[in-house]
Amino acid sequence: MNQLIYYLKTELPNIKLKKMLSLMTKWQTAFIFQAPSNNTVRLAYGAIAEHYFAKDEDQFNALKNWQVLLKKNLVNIKQTSENRLALVGSFAFDPNAEKENAFWGKLAQGYFFLPKYTVIKSGNSTELITCSFDAAALEKESSFFAQKLQNTPNYSLTLAEHVPFTKNNTALDQWTDAVAATTDKIQQHQLEKVVLARSLEATFSDAVNPLAVWRKLTLTQPQTYHILLKTASGSFISSTPERFAKFKNQQIQTAAVAGTIKRGQTRAEDDRLGSQLLNDHKNLQEQKYVLEAIGKILRKQGLTVRHSKRPQLLKNTNVQHLYTPIMANGNFELFQVLRDLHPTPALGGLPREKALRQIAQVEPGTRGLFGSPLGYFQFDDTGELAVGIRSALLTANSVHLFAGAGIVSESVPQNEAAETQLKFQPLLHVLGDQTDEHTDIN
Ligand SMILES: C=C(O[C@@H]1C=C(C(=O)O)C=C[C@H]1O)C(=O)O
Known part of the structure; x- marks a missing residue:
């Protein structure tokens, strides 16, 4: 053109x-x-x-x-x-x-x-x-x-057209088997970490309105990004807590977000779960892999990297994560850095190529946009991209939701399944799902 x-x-x-x-x-x-x-x-x-x-x-x-x-x-x-x-x-x-x-x-x-x-x-x-x-x-x-x-008249938030719906979650057994097989490989030192994702399809009696879903997510998930990509062949929507990169001249901000536990019902329970997460060996391991890998990639590009020694908590409505904000300064070629960063071990794994092969082998389809950088690039070379998790593809009457979990040597398949179930909750809730799924993870 x-x-x-x-x-x-x-x-x-x-x-x-x-x-x-x-x-x-x-x-x-x-x-x-x-x-x-x-x-x-x-x-x-x-x-x-x-x-x-x-x-x-x-x-x-x-x-x-x-x-x-x-x-x-x-x-x-x-x-x-x-x-x-x-x-x-x-x-x-x-x-x-x-x-x-x-x-x-x-x-x-x-x-x-x-x-x-x-x-x-x-x-x-x-x-x-x-x-x-x-x-x-x-x-x-x-x-x-x-x-x-x-x-234009104000937009109405009615979501009534979205109920009732049916869910197709039959692949759960297959997914926990894949987690068990992957954990075995990790225990045999063939891999260090692999993030495995599963999907869930919800079917509605009527077309789902992506703008109503976006708006409801802003009201129910105030601590996350809210991103919508609407096209004739479908709408991708993400309420992700995870920054991929925010960039401007001489500076990139990113983050390690890995390690997950549920929120508590009371303030005291929530604090207890938070401190459990901050001291949990398995989750700290997941976090460490991501932080070290990102640091290494940025330093290799000649950037000066700064972050705290210990992770903090990132609290969303349904889950809390281990989180380390990362700041990098220096001269860099933006698209080179982005290419090197994607996918971080928060969505791919370690070593990267082996983990991607494992994902391709055990996941039944393609992830499409799930787990990808999405956002905007201004022509003045500033911009921001988030990681497209807590996300779904909306096509006419059908919604495909995606959620993944980091698998390491101490992973227990049922707990990882429960973690993905928790990660589905924000979207399921907005889509009108009233069923109370078993979502215990410890
Ligand atoms: C893959 C997802 O989340 C990623 C995996 C996490 C984990 O395993 O603890 C936490 C945050 C994300 O980096 C997802 O939400 O689908």
């Missing part, structure tokens, strides 16, 4: 998020990104340019090349100083995956797009960035869209 793309940034009056969501129902391609405890929401409507990764493509290199090409063709018609135009979307977990799952459709290999309209809402200030191939039409398109936003 060698056409010039003109863009214009304007400030909008204060508009409610509900209106922004409401307007989004009309767009086939859309994206929303909100980081934890951050009052900034990025919303993208429509694609003016898009990139589906090809099978076996080096996805990080492909995105880099596409970004460079677009950058050459972007024209800021007002030359306003700062603007936050960005490519938005998701990579795939394993572009070389041989198995397939038809439900991923065109999203299987990952997808990024340049939005036609970008709305960034930070508190009371709202910015609109409009892109067009037609410079003469740009101002008109921008004000027309702004008007539509203001005149």
Whole structure:
């Protein structure tokens, strides 16, 4: 694509998020990104340019090349100083995956797009960035869209259309067998850690509305990211607690998130479980593998790496994790660092290639976007990506949920199954599931 793309940034009056969501129902391609405890929401409507990764493509290199090409063709018609135009979307977990799952459709290999309209809402200030191939039409398109936003009715949160639903969870026995076989291999020192995932399909009597699911997740999971990638072939939604990378000039922030226990019913029980986790050998081992691997990768790129010695707790509504924020400074080639980091042993394992082979062998299908970096790349070389866990693919009446757990030598298959069950809870709850599953893990 060698056409010039003109863009214009304007400030909008204060508009409610509900209106922004409401307007989004009309767009086939859309994206929303909100980081934890951050009052900034990025919303993208429509694609003016898009990139589906090809099978076996080096996805990080492909995105880099596409970004460079677009950058050459972007024209800021007002030359306003700062603007936050960005490519938005998701990579795939394993572009070389041989198995397939038809439900991923065109999203299987990952997808990024340049939005036609970008709305960034930070508190009371709202910015609109409009892109067009037609410079003469740009101002008109921008004000027309702004008007539509203001005149749209508030979005209703009704999820009634989602119930009742049926779940298909038959593969659980197969999954615990895979965990047992993997634990054996780890005990025989063939591997150190492997993260195994399983999926669950929920079928509804009616189409599931991805925007209602996104909104409900923001209300029930306040401590996580809230990300939605909406396309004609399905919507991927993630309420992940895990940062993959937040980057700007000379700095990358990432995190080791690994090691999990349930939340307590009371404050005292919750504290007890938290301190149990902070002192649990098996979970500390999971955390250590991730932290050391990330540190090693960043140092190899010549970066100075800083993090605390001991992990802290990251508390979500249904689970608490061991968590170590990591800061790296220095000169770096962004896409090289991202390629080297993915997948960290929080989603893949150690040693990486062997763990990925084990995953490919025992998991029944492809992970698609589950566990992949998803987020945005601004053209000023800043941006943020999260790890697409606590996630689901929504296609018409059907929702495929995914959850994984880190397997190490002390893993007990039933406990790992319970851990994945807990990780399904946030989405199941939002989808209207009332059944009380057995979710004990210790
Ligand atoms: C794989 C998932 O989570 C990952 C595995 C964790 C663990 O094994 O303790 C914790 C957080 C994530 O890094 C998931 O939620 O699906």
